[in-house]
Each structure stands twice: as structure tokens, then as C-alpha cells.
Amino acid sequence: MNELLYKAITYNYPETIPVSVGIQPAAWIRHRGELQRLLLDYPQFFPNPTFDENKIPMSEQYRAGTHIDEWGCVWENIEEGMDSMVKGHPIKSADDIFSLEIPKNRDGRLPHGFMYLRLLDLCGFEDAMIYFAEEGEEIKTLISKVLEYNCRQIEAILPNIDRMVSFGDDLGMQNGLAVGPERWRRLLGPCYAKMYSIIKRHNPETLIYMHTDGCIWEIMNDLKQCGVDMINPQFRANGLSNLVRVCKGKIPINLDLDRQLFPFGTRPELMDHVGECVEALYLPEGGLGLYAEFNRDIPLENMAAVLDGLEKYRHYK
Amino acid sequence: MSTLVQINEMLQKGRAKNVEELVRQALADGLSAKEILNDALIAAMMEVGSKFKENKIYVPEVLIAARAMNAGVAVLKPALTKEGVQPVGKAIICTVKGDLHDIGKNLVKMMLEGVGIECIDLGVDVGGDKVVEAVRESDAKVVCLSALLTTTMTAQKDIIEDLKAAGLRDSVKVMVGGAPVTQSFADSIGADAYTVDAASAAEVALSYFR
Numbered sequence: 001m002n003e004l005l006y007k008a009i010t011y012n013y014p015e016t017i018p019v020s021v022g023i024q025p026a027a028w029i030r031h032r033g034e035l036q037r038l039l040l041d042y043p044q045f046f047p048n049p050t051f052d053e054n055k056i057p058m059s060e061q062y063r064a065g066t067h068i069d070e071w072g073c074v075w076e077n078i079e080e081g082m083d084s085m086v087k088g089h090p091i092k093s094a095d096d097i098f099s100l101e102i103p104k105n106r107d108g109r110l111p112h113g114f115m116y117l118r119l120l121d122l123c124g125f126e127d128a129m130i131y132f133a134e135e136g137e138e139i140k141t142l143i144s145k146v147l148e149y150n151c152r153q154i155e156a157i158l159p160n161i162d163r164m165v166s167f168g169d170d171l172g173m174q175n176g177l178a179v180g181p182e183r184w185r186r187l188l189g190p191c192y193a194k195m196y197s198i199i200k201r202h203n204p205e206t207l208i209y210m211h212t213d214g215c216i217w218e219i220m221n222d223l224k225q226c227g228v229d230m231i232n233p234q235f236r237a238n239g240l241s242n243l244v245r246v247c248k249g250k251i252p253i254n255l256d257l258d259r260q261l262f263p264f265g266t267r268p269e270l271m272d273h274v275g276e277c278v279e280a281l282y283l284p285e286g287g288l289g290l291y292a293e294f295n296r297d298i299p300l301e302n303m304a305a306v307l308d309g310l311e312k313y314r315h316y317k
Numbered sequence: 318m319s320t321l322v323q324i325n326e327m328l329q330k331g332r333a334k335n336v337e338e339l340v341r342q343a344l345a346d347g348l349s350a351k352e353i354l355n356d357a358l359i360a361a362m363m364e365v366g367s368k369f370k371e372n373k374i375y376v377p378e379v380l381i382a383a384r385a386m387n388a389g390v391a392v393l394k395p396a397l398t399k400e401g402v403q404p405v406g407k408a409i410i411c412t413v414k415g416d417l418h419d420i421g422k423n424l425v426k427m428m429l430e431g432v433g434i435e436c437i438d439l440g441v442d443v444g445g446d447k448v449v450e451a452v453r454e455s456d457a458k459v460v461c462l463s464a465l466l467t468t469t470m471t472a473q474k475d476i477i478e479d480l481k482a483a484g485l486r487d488s489v490k491v492m493v494g495g496a497p498v499t500q501s502f503a504d505s506i507g508a509d510a511y512t513v514d515a516a517s518a519a520e521v522a523l524s525y526f527r
Contacts, residue, residue, distance in 0.1 A: 026468070076417060078442060082468070085417050125420045126380055133331060133377030173376075173420075174496045175514055180375035237496070260497040263467045297468040 006163065008286040009207055009230045009252045017278065017314045018289040020254070021045055021307070025058040026081030026296035038300055042307050056081070061111070069111075070103040073121045081296065086121040094131075094138045097123075102149045108157035110150060112168035112211070115191055118146050132179050132187070139187065147191045154198045164207040164229075165199055172214020174237055181218040189222050196227030209254070217242040224251050232291060235277065236260050244280050247287070254289035255281065257306070263297040267305040274309030278316045290314065320346060324357035324389065329365055331381025333388040340392045350396035354433070358389050362431030366516035376424070379515075383427045404435040406526035408459035409451045409489075411439035413472035418465035421495055421515070425461055428519035434459075434526070444472075445479025452485050459522050462508075464495040473498070474506035490525045494518060 004018035028035060032053065039049035060067055064080040074088025091097055100122070113121065119142055120128045131139040157165070171177060177184050196208050210223060211232035217239070220231055230252040233243065236259075247253050258273055265273065274290065281288045290313075292306050320343040327335040336358075343353050365382045368374045390397075408429055412422045419441050426436045437455055439447055448460060460480070464470040473493045480486040490509040493502075503511030512518040 078417065079415065087417065126423065129377045129380045130384065133381045176372060176375075178376040180372075180377075183375070183377070260467055264502075295466075295468055297471075 005230075005254070005289055006207070008254075008289050009164075009209075011252070011283075011285045011287055013284060014286050017282065017316065018254075019045055019310045019314050020289065020291050021310075022291065022293040024081065024083075024293065024295045025056055025062045026079070027294045027298065028056045029081040030296040031300060034300060035303075038304060038307075041304075042311070044311065045307065060084075070105055070109070071118065071122060089122060089124040089127075091123045091127070091142075097131075097138050097142050097145075100142070100145055102145050106152055106156045108153050108160070110153050110157075110167065112170075114150055114153075114167065114169055115146060115195070116169050116171055116188055119143065122146075129178065132183060135183075135187070143187060143191060147194065150191075150195050151198060154195055158199070158202045161199065161203065161206055163205070164209055166209040166211070168211040168232075170213035171219065172212065172216040172237060174215060176215045177218065181222075184219055185222060189219070189226060192223065192226040192228075200227050211256075213237065213256075217246050220246050220251050230254055230289070232256055234259070235273075240277065240280050248281055249283055249285075249287060252287045252289075253281070254291050257290060257292045259293050259295070262292070262294070262302055262306060263299070265302065265305070267301070270302060270305040271309035271312065274306065274313050278313040282316050284317065320348070321353065321357040324353065325361040325364070328358060328361035328382055328385045328389065331378065331385050333381075333385040336385040336389040337392050340389045344393070344396055350393050350400050351402045353393060354390070354397065354402065358386055358393075359431065359433050362386050362428075366428055366431060366519055370514055370516040379424070379427065383431060386431055405433040405523065406459070407435045407437060407455055407457040408461055408522055409437045409439060409448060409455065409457045410461040410463070411443035411448065412441040412463045412465075413469055413476060414442055414444040415472055416464050416466055416469035417441045418463070418495075421465065422461075422463040424515040425463065425494065425518045428515040429461070429522055432519045432523050434519070434522055445476040448476050449479050449483045449485060452480065452489055453483070458489055459492060459525055460489045461492045461494070461518065461522070464493075464498060467497045470495060470497050470502065473508065477507050490522075492518060492521060 004014045007014035008018050036049050036051035039046040061084050062081055064077050067075050072090035073086045075084040076087040077084040199206050207229040208227050209230045210228045213234055215237040216233060223231055232254045234256045255277055261273055290310055294303050320339055324336055324339045340353055365379055369379050410422060410426050412419055426438055429436050437451055437457060439451055462473045462476055464473055477491055492510045493508040494512055498511055500511050510521045512521055
């Protein structure tokens with residue numbers, strides 16, 4: 001973790017706003033050497049942008065084709081470099097929940113979608129929602145099994161934990177939580193609290209960073225209560241006014257800038273977008289980081305505009 | 318309390334078995350299948366849609382209500398056929414080429430069926446050729462195109478262009494939706510409608526059949 005981000009999370013007056021940029025494998029596949037040449041112009045964000053034509057950094061998650069994970073979920077991807085998604089769910093009936101075996105691996109692997117999304121991946125969205133509606137033994141057993149696995153995986157990483165641990169789980173849809181905030185607090189909030197408490201018990205100084213897509217502003221304070229020290233929320237799904245109201249000076253965020261604007265915005269619009277966010281959320285003491293994610297549909301000139309916006313506004317006072 | 322009111326209440330609570338029993342009872346009492354469908358089942362699902370839109374209920378409640386609706390319609394089906402009751406209309410629905418996401422599409426489908434619209438679901442990763450073929454082969458008046466990604470939303474435009482090229486654009490209303498889609502994007506690609514949520518999509522689709 002870089003020092004600026006640490007200062008931002010702990011409200012310790014970072015000299016500039018911390019900036020991070022994620023580049024999806026599909027963007028490398030599309031732009032290749034041209035993208036590397038662009039990144040060389042921004043050494044402040046990319047100190048060492050190495051690109052190997054034959055070795056684009058890509059986990060299994062981004063490979064085209066099918067793979068099966070430790071829970072038996074079947075992932076499919078129709079385009080190399082894009083994100084896979086689960087299309088085969090191991091739980092076909094309520095009986096399958098009770099006979100579901102917790103994977104045996106204890107390697108600390110907790111991929112994106114480790115708790116809430118895992119429930120959906122195991123059952124399929126619609127069946128999972130039905131189990132949530134019923135709030136019977138099915139959903140409680142399923143949650144308990146996933147939680148048990150996750151707690152063991154967290155225990156496995158404890159010896160290697162640095163100053164911060166990152167988690168990712170998309171809790172929101174575009175307009176809110178699929179299960180609603182109250183049901184989330186009843187059934188899911190305690191899971192995150194239990195998992196993160198393992199880390200905090202091990203070392204109270206360890207910071208917990210959590211990425212979540214979707215509209216989640218209603219439970220951001222709950223996430224903080226669960227032990228999350230910095231949330232990585234999306235700009236568009238949550239709305240800037242909600243983020244200001246809920247987070248500014250209270251919950252540190254690493255703001256996921258508007259990925260849905262990046263492919264289509266003009267240069268002034270993209271730079272203004274960064275400026276608008278910073279002007280609304282900046283505090284000298286911290287609590288704010290800026291994150292931009294580039295996918296293959298973003299033209300290089302738009303990436304440059306976002307990067308120029310980040311460079312301009314990270315010095316904002 | 319009348320049987321129709323009871324059906325409505327049970328459906329909104331997602332009590333599928335109660336809905337089945339009450340629909341049987343209503344038929345036995347001599348109510349017409351059309352009346353039961355429109356005044357109880359569809360009326361209840363419209364109420365569910367409104368509450369969902371206002372965040373008074375959430376996806377789990379919508380799904381169990383839709384399950385109860387399906388249970389009621391299954392009981393009603395022979396009587397609907399006998400009475401010659403037709404669906405409000407037909408809609409084609411799919412997630413566009415390159416995109417495997419189906420949660421939003423399925424929610425919209427559920428809402429459309431809830432207001433009595435028959436859906437022809439083409440699935441995910443669907444290109445213009447399949448949509449054109451489905452429009453040709455059916456008497457669908459609405460085409461709903463879903464996309465979750467900025468990388469795939471432009472495929473909505475491609476499908477509209479394919480419909481134009483096939484001479485079918487004017488025979489259908491094209492509705493678009495999905496997380497990255499906006500009204501201005503919908504306008505720019507020549508869609509007839511964009512809605513922000515599944516319940517609104519059902520309302521707009523229904524308006525095209527009235």
C-alpha cells in the first residue's frame with residue numbers, strides 16, 4: 001500500500017490525493033504497445049509500465065472458455081480479456097444446499113465475490129433470491145457454509161498480512177441492494193463483521209479495504225461498523241450527493257470514477273468529471289482516493305483525458 | 318373479503334399454494350378466467366411492480382410474487398384457452414451480443430409477464446440476426462434489449478440498425494436498458510424507450526399495446 005493511500009484512510013493529511021488506475025486485460029489486448037506508450041507519459045501513476053506482447057497479464061478469470069472453481073461453479077467467458085461469469089450453478093435444489101461440501105483448500109484464496117456473490121453463484125440469482133425471501137434453513141445453511149469457508153481462508157492469510165487487506169464483493173445493483181438494506185443487515189452484515197473481526201483481532205492496526213460495485217450507499221455505514229476502513233464505491237451507481245452525505249469526513253472512500261462515462265465522454269467532460277468529484281469530496285485531512293478503471297472500449301485519447309484530470313486534481317487544495 | 322381480493326393479497330405475499338387454491342375456488346364459484354387473470358393476478362403484480370419501483374419491496378419479494386403468479390396462471394390456463402383469452406401482446410427480449418449477463422433481462426421479463434405480456438426470450442449473447450428472425454416469425458410488437466457493459470451496449474445500436482436493414486424497424490418498438498444505458502444514449506441510437514428499472518419497463522411496454 002502506498003503511503004498516500006494510508007494517510008488518506010487514516011485522515012492523516014496526504015500531500016496529494018492518492019490515485020490508482022486499473023487496466024483490464026481486454027484494454028491491453030486492444031491497444032497493446034500504444035497503451036504502453038501512453039502510460040509512459042504518466043510515470044507518476046505508472047512507474048514501470050512493462051508490456052510484453054506475448055505475456056499480457058491475465059488471470060484465469062479473464063481467459064476465454066470455461067473453468068470450474070473450488071465450489072463447483074462453472075465460469076464462462078466468450079471473449080479473451082473480459083471478465084468471466086458463472087453460468088453453471090452447483091446447487092440445483094434445496095437438498096443440494098444441505099449436502100454441499102465446503103471446499104477443502106486452505107490457500108487463502110478469496111476471489112472477488114467471496115461472500116454475497118458466492119451465494120448467487122452457487123444457486124443462481126433467482127433461486128438465491130427465493131431463498132432470501134423465505135429466510136428459512138436453506139439460506140441460513142448456505143450462508144453458514146460460505147462463511148465457514150471464508151473464515152478459514154482468512155485465517156490462512158493472517159501470517160502474511162501487511163498493513164492492508166483487500167476484499168471485493170459486488171453488493172449492489174444499479175438502483176440499490178437486491179435484497180434490501182434491512183435483510184442485508186439481518187443476514188449478511190454479521191458475516192462481514194465476523195470475517196473482518198478475525199483480521200482486526202489478529203492485528204487491530206491492519207486496514208481493511210473493500211471494493212463493491214453497485215448502489216450501496218445505504219449500507220456504507222454498516223460496512224464501516226463491520227470493520228471496513230476504506231470502501232471502493234462506484235460514482236454513478238451511488239450518486240455524488242449520496243457519497244458526499246454518507247462518506248465525506250466519515251467513511252474513507254477510494255472513488256471508482258465513472259467507468260460508464262469513460263468510453264463516451266469528451267476530453268472536457270472527462271476532466272470535469274474528475275474535478276467535480278474532487279471538489280465535492282475533498283478534505284485536507286484525507287478520506288478520499290481516486291480510482292480509474294480502463295476497459296477495451298475506452299479510446300486512448302479518453303484515457304489520456306482521465307489521466308490528465310487525475311494529475312490536475314490530485315493536487316487540489 | 319372476495320376471492321379476487323384474497324388472490325391479490327396472497328400473490329403479493331408470494332404464497333403460491335394459497336394462490337393456486339384460491340384460483341381454483343374462484344373458477345368453481347363461476348368467475349371467468351379473464352376476470353381472475355386481470356382483476357386479481359395482473360392487478361396484484363402491477364401493485365408489486367409499483368412497490369418495487371418505490372423500494373418498498375425488493376427482488377426477493379418480486380420473485381416469490383412472480384412464482385405465485387405463475388402458479389395461479391398454470392391453474393387458470395385451461396380456462397383461459399377455453400375462453401379464448403389472449404395475452405396483452407408479445408415482446409421479444411434478450412441480452413445483446415457479447416454480453417452474458419441475464420439478471421436484468423430476467424427481471425424485466427418477469428415484470429412484463431406480470432402485466433400479461435407474453436415474452437419470447439432469446440437468451441444472452443444475442444445478435445441482430447436472431448432478433449430479426451424472431452420479429453419476422455412472431456407478431457411481437459416490442460423488442461427489449463439489455464446490456465450490462467459499456468463494451469456491449471453499442472450492440473443495442475447494431476440490432477436497431479439490423480432491424481432497419483431488414484425493413485422491420487417500424488413494425489416494433491425497441492426498448493433498451495441496463496446499467497450503463499442512459500436516456501441520451503437511447504435517443505442517440507434511435508431506441509423508442511429507455512427505462513431505469515424493470516417495473517417501469519413493464520409500464521412502458523404495456524402502453525405500446527393499448
